[in-house]
Every structure is written in C-alpha cells, then in structure tokens.
Amino acid sequence: MLSELIEYAIKNGATDAKIISTRDIAVEDHLADMCRDPQCENYGLSKSCPPNVSGPDGFRRLLERYDHAVFFKIDVPTEILVSSSEDRLEIFRLLHEISAGIEHSAKEMGFPEALAFAGGSCKKIFCHDQLVCRVVKEDGMCRHPDIARASMSGHGLNVAKLMQIAGWKMDRVIGETDPDAIPMGSLSGLVLIG
Numbered sequence: 497m498l499s500e501l502i503e504y505a506i507k508n509g510a511t512d513a514k515i516i517s518t519r520d521i522a523v524e525d526h527l528a529d530m531c532r533d534p535q536c537e538n539y540g541l542s543k544s545c546p547p548n549v550s551g552p553d554g555f556r557r558l559l560e561r562y563d564h565a566v567f568f569k570i571d572v573p574t575e576i577l578v579s580s581s582e583d584r585l586e587i588f589r590l591l592h593e594i595s596a597g598i599e600h601s602a603k604e605m606g607f608p609e610a611l612a613f614a615g616g617s618c619k620k621i622f623c624h625d626q627l628v629c630r631v632v633k634e635d636g637m638c639r640h641p642d643i644a645r646a647s648m649s650g651h652g653l654n655v656a657k658l659m660q661i662a663g664w665k666m667d668r669v670i671g672e673t674d675p676d677a678i679p680m681g682s683l684s685g686l687v688l689i690g
C-alpha cells in the first residue's frame with residue numbers, strides 16, 4: 497500500500513523515493529544548532545524554521561508515534577542549486593509540493609497523522625514578495641498551508657544518514673561548490689506516515 501506513495505512521489509517529480517523505518521531517522525541537536533550558529537539567513541523568518549519549530553526534542557517526541565516514513569530526493573544540477581535564479585526557487589517549490597502531496601495522499605489512504613517536512617525557507621520560496629511571515633509576525637494563518645512545510649534541518653534531521661540508508665550517493669553542495677567539480681546535488685523531503 498505504501499508503494500503507492502513512492503509511485504506518487506516519482507510521478508510528480510521526485511528522482512527517487514523509499515519507505516524507511518523511523519528507527520533509522522537520526523536526530524542530532526548540533527545539526528539544528530547550526531541554523532542559529534553560524535546563523536542561517538533564513539533563521540526566524542517563518543514558522544517553518546527555528547526558533548519557530550519544535551526542534552530536535554519535538555521531532556524525537558513525534559517519532560514515538562510513527563513506524564514508517566517516505567524519504568524522497570530530487571536530483572538537481574549544482575549550477576541551479578548555487579544560483580539565485582527563478583529555477584532554484586521552482587525546484588524548492590517542487591520539493592514542498594511533492595512533500596505536501598505525499599502527506600495529502602497518505603491521509604486519503606487512511607493515515608490521518610501523516611506529516612511532511614521539506615527544506616529551504618518557505619518565506620523565500622512562497623512569500624518572497626511579502627514583508628513578513630503572517631504566522632510569525634502577525635499571528636495569522638499561513639498563506640500557503642497546502643504546500644509550505646517545515647524544515648528538516650531545523651529539526652536536526654541527519655539527511656546524510658537518510659541518504660545512506662536509502663542507498664543514494666550524496667554530494668554536499670554549498671554556496672561555494674564548483675559545478676564543474678560536483679555537477680549534481682540533491683534536495684530531499686520526509687513524510688512521517690501514521
């Protein structure tokens with residue numbers, strides 16, 4: 497039954513997707529701490545990033561309620577990942593759309609507690625033309641509740657280990673990465689199924 501979620505992910509733009517055991521999800525405080533120090537430019541901008549998420553402790557409590565998750569990746573040319581282009585924003589939008597779409601599909605299949613996580617700042621991806629995140633600064637409703645999902649890194653998820661468990665090679669791409677040296681990178685998302 498969960499294989500339908502894999503099919504959904506790939507049909508909608510994921511390069512690959514796997515069902516994993518939640519026992520294999522490593523949550524590490526120091527990874528979430530890196531959002532604050534050295535401070536990420538997205539820190540505090542939205543309700544999807546620290547300090548506005550429940551962090552590693554909250555995620556560990558969540559994990560107690562779930563047995564399985566869908567982990568997926570989108571392979572992306574490095575030259576797009578390190579750019580500030582519209583293509584980069586589009587890929588991050590796709591990441592959130594797939595993650596939220598898996599969550600919706602899982603709920604329709606009878607997993608009412610399905611919960612999706614993605615990456616990147618939803619402020620930059622969905623609300624870049626708005627002054628502030630409406631949830632954080634105006635105590636209001638999210639403008640994009642159907643697709644904007646919380647950050648994996650803000651919860652301390654060890655993505656490198658997840659990639660290893662999925663059997664996927666991971667080349668770390670940061671802003672200074674030379675696309676000629678590392679031509680492809682990956683974005684990834686996680687959906688808890690329960």
Ligand code: SF4
Nearest residue numbers: 618619623629638639
């Ligand atoms: S209102 Fe915009 S910035 Fe705030 S959580 Fe929703 S999508 Fe993110």
